[in-house]
Amino acid sequence: MKAKGVIRDIVTIAKFNLKIEMRYPLSYVGAILNLLFWILSFAVLAMMFSTGSGYEIIVGNMILWGIVAYLVFQIMLSEVAFGFVRLQRRGTLEQIFLAPIKEWTLPLGLVAYSLVIYFVFSLLTIAFMVVFLGIPLIIRNALSGAFNFILFLMMSYGFALLFAGLMLRLKRAGWSLVNFIQFFVMIFGGVFYPFRSLPEIVLFISRAIPFSYGLDLLRTSIVDVDPELVPSVINFLGFTISGFLLEELLVIFISVLSLVIGYMYFIATLNDAKRRGYLATY
Amino acid sequence: MKWNPEPILAIFKMRLKVYSRYPGWIILDIIAPIIFSVIPFLFAVGIAGSLERAAEIFGNYAGTREFLFYIAIGSAVWGFSTGITWDFGMWLYEELETGTLEQILLTPVKVYELLLGAILYTSFISTINFFLSITIIAILFNCLHYVLSIDFVLALLVVVLGIIPLMGLALFFGALVLKLKEPWAFFNFLTAFMVFICGVFYPITILPPIARAIAVVIPITIAIADARAIIFHLNFIFNPKIDLILLIVYAFLWPLLGMHMYKRVEKELRQRGEITVF
Numbered sequence: 001m002k003a004k005g006v007i008r009d010i011v012t013i014a015k016f017n018l019k020i021e022m023r024y025p026l027s028y029v030g031a032i033l034n035l036l037f038w039i040l041s042f043a044v045l046a047m048m049f050s051t052g053s054g055y056e057i058i059v060g061n062m063i064l065w066g067i068v069a070y071l072v073f074q075i076m077l078s079e080v081a082f083g084f085v086r087l088q089r090r091g092t093l094e095q096i097f098l099a100p101i102k103e104w105t106l107p108l109g110l111v112a113y114s115l116v117i118y119f120v121f122s123l124l125t126i127a128f129m130v131v132f133l134g135i136p137l138i139i140r141n142a143l144s145g146a147f148n149f150i151l152f153l154m155m156s157y158g159f160a161l162l163f164a165g166l167m168l169r170l171k172r173a174g175w176s177l178v179n180f181i182q183f184f185v186m187i188f189g190g191v192f193y194p195f196r197s198l199p200e201i202v203l204f205i206s207r208a209i210p211f212s213y214g215l216d217l218l219r220t221s222i223v224d225v226d227p228e229l230v231p232s233v234i235n236f237l238g239f240t241i242s243g244f245l246l247e248e249l250l251v252i253f254i255s256v257l258s259l260v261i262g263y264m265y266f267i268a269t270l271n272d273a274k275r276r277g278y279l280a281t282y
Numbered sequence: 283m284k285w286n287p288e289p290i291l292a293i294f295k296m297r298l299k300v301y302s303r304y305p306g307w308i309i310l311d312i313i314a315p316i317i318f319s320v321i322p323f324l325f326a327v328g329i330a331g332s333l334e335r336a337a338e339i340f341g342n343y344a345g346t347r348e349f350l351f352y353i354a355i356g357s358a359v360w361g362f363s364t365g366i367t368w369d370f371g372m373w374l375y376e377e378l379e380t381g382t383l384e385q386i387l388l389t390p391v392k393v394y395e396l397l398l399g400a401i402l403y404t405s406f407i408s409t410i411n412f413f414l415s416i417t418i419i420a421i422l423f424n425c426l427h428y429v430l431s432i433d434f435v436l437a438l439l440v441v442v443l444g445i446i447p448l449m450g451l452a453l454f455f456g457a458l459v460l461k462l463k464e465p466w467a468f469f470n471f472l473t474a475f476m477v478f479i480c481g482v483f484y485p486i487t488i489l490p491p492i493a494r495a496i497a498v499v500i501p502i503t504i505a506i507a508d509a510r511a512i513i514f515h516l517n518f519i520f521n522p523k524i525d526l527i528l529l530i531v532y533a534f535l536w537p538l539l540g541m542h543m544y545k546r547v548e549k550e551l552r553q554r555g556e557i558t559v560f
Contacts, residue, residue: 030467037474044484045322049329049339059328176306183310183317192321193328202324 013109060135079114140224158258293399365408444505450536
């Protein structure tokens with residue numbers, strides 16, 4: 001009964017946001033055109049630099065899944081982290097938190113809503129890339145890909161909660177911080193290129209970002225090639241494990257940890273905001 | 283029409299003061315063009331298989347193997363133009379959202395002076411950011427010899443000439459934002475469209491003729507192509523004279539069009555009592 005009520009609250013929040021967004025179709029037309037023209041720009045580059053070796057198909061698929069994964073990360077950050085600040089800025093955040101619902105259902109409702117939007121945009125991205133870049137879609141291990149996608153969702157949600165907390169504290173200054181992180185991940189997270197083509201110094205930074213491992217595992221498991229950020233085989237204290245297994249364990253650890261830390265920080269900030277009265281002030 | 287420099291300077295200073303309070307934004311504005319240069323560069327290397335092969339292919343299309351700095355010029359000019367259009371449009375939108383736009387428009391100064399002050403501030407900041415971004419890219423990627431040349435100064439003059447039509451464009455798009463009240467939709471479209479059509483990452487000669495025809499209507503296409511032509515000794519869009527004439531024509535045309543659009547939208551909003559409605 002209790003769980004049913006919570007699910008109903010989450011669905012209500014998601015429906016509420018979807019209803020509002022549906023009233024502004026222009027913003028979605030703008031976002032779809034944004035996606036289309038960015039992909040067209042990269043399609044022109046791909047057309048220029050394609051060597052006809054056949055390897056481009058794998059690279060193309062790595063980029064395709066890279067963009068799809070980045071969309072999750074970006075949409076979660078936009079709808080959860082920026083979402084709270086938007087409500088704070090309009091002065092409605094405090095009212096919303098006075099509603100008789102559990103506090104943690106609000107970010108989950110925002111995520112549920114953003115996943116609906118994400119699903120549409122991912123399908124469009126795949127369609128645009130298949131059509132404009134001429135990449136045949138490769139899905140060799142759907143089950144493993146689906147599992148790793150869930151881990152990636154958890155990781156992104158954890159970070160979104162963490163940044164939502166940070167933005168409630170930092171207000172306008174937080175926008176630039178979250179924008180910076182999005183840029184940073186875009187460049188060092190290997191979104192638009194496979195990790196193997198990166199110079200050593202860039203790869204060094206890529207290996208320090210949790211997002212990179214989530215992305216690497218997700219796309220290499222779907223395309224069914226060896227992970228790029230860890231060696232294919234690892235010998236440790238006489239035991240031999242595959243790079244894939246190591247990366248899988250690492251991503252499970254990061255996903256759970258980021259979710260726990262993100263949630264704890266968000267709730268702590270919320271309580272602090274209530275105590276010090278900055279929930280309604282921007 | 284008599285201009286009073288006082289309100290122009292006041293709004294310029296006010297906006298500069300607000301901007302300087304958020305150093306995070308300043309850093310982001312400077313590094314954005316660097317990021318948008320490195321991403322297509324690494325993408326190209328990833329597709330081509332090696333840096334050497336990528337440079338060779340790029341040389342065949344663009345006439346120069348220096349493709350990182352080539353893209354950097356495109357990204358920096360693009361960043362500079364989106365900075366001008368985006369910042370001005372968002373300023374109008376933020377004032378509308380917070381309900382202060384009507385108060386600002388009720389101050390006893392001419393609307394031209396208010397808008398000019400805001401646009402001058404945006405252009406000033408974007409120009410400084412442009413210069414800093416390109417210098418950092420040049421230092422990071424060993425292209426400083428291009429920046430320290432006379433050709434670069436000439437290329438800068440072309441870019442600066444492109445500011446005037448951009449101010450008009452900013453006014454035009456700012457008016458559209460006030461009318462549509464959905465700035466994100468509009469700028470989402472505009473920024474990506476400019477990357478594709480203005481040849482930010484590649485020469486526009488690679489685009490189909492109809493896309494090229496649309497591209498030359500946008501002033502930054504000419505600014506990007508001509509700045510590259512001067513620095514790398516490549517072909518101009520038409521030739522130096524025609525390109526210059528086009529930029530001068532746009533410098534009159536776009537501000538007039540922008541002002542006309544703004545006045546029309548403001549009148550419409552005033553009649554409907556919507557200047558303060560978000």
